[in-house]
Amino acid sequence: MLAVIDFGSNNTGSVLNALKALGIPNTLIKSGPELPVGIKGVILPGVGHFQAAMESLISKQLDIAIKGAVESEIPILGICLGMQLLAKTSDESWEEQAMVKGLGLVPAHVRDIKARCHNFRAPHMGWNDIAVADISIFKGQKEGDAYYFVHSHEVLPEDDPRLLTVRTNDEESIVAAYEYQNIIGLQFHPEKSQEPGLRLLKDFWVKLCCESE
Amino acid sequence: MLRKRVIPLIAIDGFSVIKTENFSVRRNLGSPVTVVNTYNTRNVDELILIDLDASKRAQMISPALVKHISKHCFMPLTVGGGVNSLEGFEALLTAGADKITINKSAYENPDLIRKAAMKFGKQCVVVSVDLIRGIDGQLKLYSQGEILEEDVWEWLENVHQLGAGEILIQSVDCDGTLAGPDFSLIKELAEKVSLPIIYSGGIGSLSDAVSALKEDISGLGITSLFQFSKVTPSDVKHEAWNNNIAVRL
Numbered sequence: 001m002l003a004v005i006d007f008g009s010n011n012t013g014s015v016l017n018a019l020k021a022l023g024i025p026n027t028l029i030k031s032g033p034e035l036p037v038g039i040k041g042v043i044l045p046g047v048g049h050f051q052a053a054m055e056s057l058i059s060k061q062l063d064i065a066i067k068g069a070v071e072s073e074i075p076i077l078g079i080c081l082g083m084q085l086l087a088k089t090s091d092e093s094w095e096e097q098a099m100v101k102g103l104g105l106v107p108a109h110v111r112d113i114k115a116r117c118h119n120f121r122a123p124h125m126g127w128n129d130i131a132v133a134d135i136s137i138f139k140g141q142k143e144g145d146a147y148y149f150v151h152s153h154e155v156l157p158e159d160d161p162r163l164l165t166v167r168t169n170d171e172e173s174i175v176a177a178y179e180y181q182n183i184i185g186l187q188f189h190p191e192k193s194q195e196p197g198l199r200l201l202k203d204f205w206v207k208l209c210c211e212s213e
Numbered sequence: 214m215l216r217k218r219v220i221p222l223i224a225i226d227g228f229s230v231i232k233t234e235n236f237s238v239r240r241n242l243g244s245p246v247t248v249v250n251t252y253n254t255r256n257v258d259e260l261i262l263i264d265l266d267a268s269k270r271a272q273m274i275s276p277a278l279v280k281h282i283s284k285h286c287f288m289p290l291t292v293g294g295g296v297n298s299l300e301g302f303e304a305l306l307t308a309g310a311d312k313i314t315i316n317k318s319a320y321e322n323p324d325l326i327r328k329a330a331m332k333f334g335k336q337c338v339v340v341s342v343d344l345i346r347g348i349d350g351q352l353k354l355y356s357q358g359e360i361l362e363e364d365v366w367e368w369l370e371n372v373h374q375l376g377a378g379e380i381l382i383q384s385v386d387c388d389g390t391l392a393g394p395d396f397s398l399i400k401e402l403a404e405k406v407s408l409p410i411i412y413s414g415g416i417g418s419l420s421d422a423v424s425a426l427k428e429d430i431s432g433l434g435i436t437s438l439f440q441f442s443k444v445t446p447s448d449v450k451h452e453a454w455n456n457n458i459a460v461r462l
Contacts, residue, residue, distance in 0.1 A: 125409045
């Protein structure tokens, strides 16, 4: 069973529709602190604002549930804001110049794309492709596969050799995906990226969640 | 490389798909679900679905309709029509929309842009702006049948500062005419607006689409060409690709 974290306004509907189409058994988790027994993988989808999302996660003790899953070596897939929430800090806060703490499970930080990329028409909206990826679930990727991005902030990785990243194929490239131990983060929306995206979701379940036993 | 998007725009009157001409004359085109399903099989980049009469009914586009559509449609979906509150944003995002577009309510309550961006993130806030040229050819803001006093470029900058993530521009003069887009408007937008821009209005042929996509816009909204001719989104993208424009095939 795949656990899909639902902290309120994070649009789990699209992810659930995709999992249903792929025949992957799943259950919605709306509060922690523990995950039910028998969970083989966790998806943390995300649409929204970092600070709003962190407050929601913490109020429902979902942060404890996710950290517990990581400790138990259950594979985690963070999607879009979800992959950002797993990082250490973000500047997407309600106060000017203030930083918000993330779940701190991945050595990376989240920042406004415009702070670093000056020629970029931000937010990053639309279909983009990525440089060849040496990350487990991307092994089935075909050249030219494009994925749907819709985000205003980017992940900036720390210099940690255990953190593998994949970037978009642009002059001002941004992190499109990462892998850190048993955590995969996807900046784009696989559930909206049609065939290439659905293939990734399937591979996460089959290769990481099922075969890891 | 970030691809330019070819986006069918579907307007409904609450129940049926309609197509306007210059934002007035209407033709009824049937069930929204049927129309969306056609696009679903055509691997489109994104869809925009707007309920044109929602404000008049003092309602919002139906979340139930959005939920029904998003169950079968695995493509990015922007919806709008009468959205004037954070609860509205939340209901539509929960129903399966990826982005919400607001138009009239942005004028009535610009702070909604800021609040929605703070709660849901600016990437899901699309501000839709309808533009018309006055007798002297000057660009003006157009809303609910009236020309507004405010300066177009000041409004667009204001909307940007408030937290919009994307701008959807519709040309009232070109709407439904299939007579070609307003190229000087497109160029001026590309130069003056730094947010992602989707332009819509007047695309009547493959060559119109290619010329528009060559400008620095992020997406091209097309309606009449897809609804009244045999041209498909895929035809437009192949033609664009053959003209060295980065699109997703």
